[in-house]
Amino acid sequence: MKTHFDGELDLFKDRLLVMAAKAETMIQKSITALQDRNQEAAISIPEMEAQVNQLQVEIDDRAFKLLALRQPMAHDLRFIIAAMKISSDLERIADEAVNITEDTAVLLNSPPWHPMMDIPRMAEISGEMVRDALEAFVDSNATKARTVLSRDDQVDALKDQVIRVMLTYMISEPQKSEVALELILIARSLERIADHATNIAEDVVYLVEGKDVRHHAER
């Protein structure tokens, strides 16, 4: 039988999932606007950011009350601490989607640029990393969380590739330097999103195994 406390924990988990879904949608919309050269796709981003921010405040507040009133032990305590950290990462993911949208706005004032290179691929992988990290959290699945960790290097390599090509491009067509710079900054934002997904996955491993993998080579 579920206790009242279990019900509160479920509600808490549910809010975090809503927040994660919003953050992931924001990534998709920001990249769609970039790919389609159409800022319409990103029109709901500011409103969604406000919702994500509000959810973070709500989650922290619920966490504080659960800690203060329920004094949870062991696994529940770790779960609530992890949820607060995860909500902080999700909030920063949403911020990066806003950054991408702002950088895209600058691009849309410039003439069309060369193919997007690996940027859509980076967005796809980072978005999947966020989704999988959250699924791993909800299912307390450390194995799934570890698959997120392994994809971070892939995103880093793609970002290095974007920077390398854009630098060549800056040198050969200096008048398009701003376009190239914005694409580099967008690639960096996607790399950050992957980093945040990695942080979440590390928190999940800690939650499930009680093992801190944040700064270790044991991945």
Next chain:
Amino acid sequence: MKTHFDGELDLFKDRLLVMAAKAETMIQKSITALQDRNQEAAISIPEMEAQVNQLQVEIDDRAFKLLALRQPMAHDLRFIIAAMKISSDLERIADEAVNITEDTAVLLNSPPWHPMMDIPRMAEISGEMVRDALEAFVDSNATKARTVLSRDDQVDALKDQVIRVMLTYMISEPQKSEVALELILIARSLERIADHATNIAEDVVYLVEGKDVRHHAER
């Protein structure tokens, strides 16, 4: 009379201050290496990063034990939660100092570049913001924390200025695009450091006033 719990909290606070001092030193050293064109100044950065990471693990571990064994209430509970968030921001500040050092290494392989512009000033302000945010935390001083919040816009404006000038530079001297790009990335890292200091200051306001100023205009 101090209780055993007070002693544990003091020790906990002390570790966080050690962590903050290391992060701040890392910012200074990374920028000294850049200004002096001498990577020697940054030679201890990788070791310091490892120490900061270790401190974060230790602080989280102490926090978990305090929460589990002492079941602190009200202000102490908020204090411990804030300390965990702050240690996470300090760890990311240390990461940015590492990024600056890596970007500087690329620069040192290039011919000397134009003046550093506002980058040393950005580093100075961000470093002060980190220090003041931590002092505000230790002294539970919300007024001091709010002075940190107000300096964030200043750092943002300096970063925009660096980007603007570097873009002109990329167009007029395209063969120096890489140098200009690295300087932009360093300015972005400093902006992130200021953002993390801002997060810390917001946590302090919340801790002292129980008021969440993270996503409000009331600053």
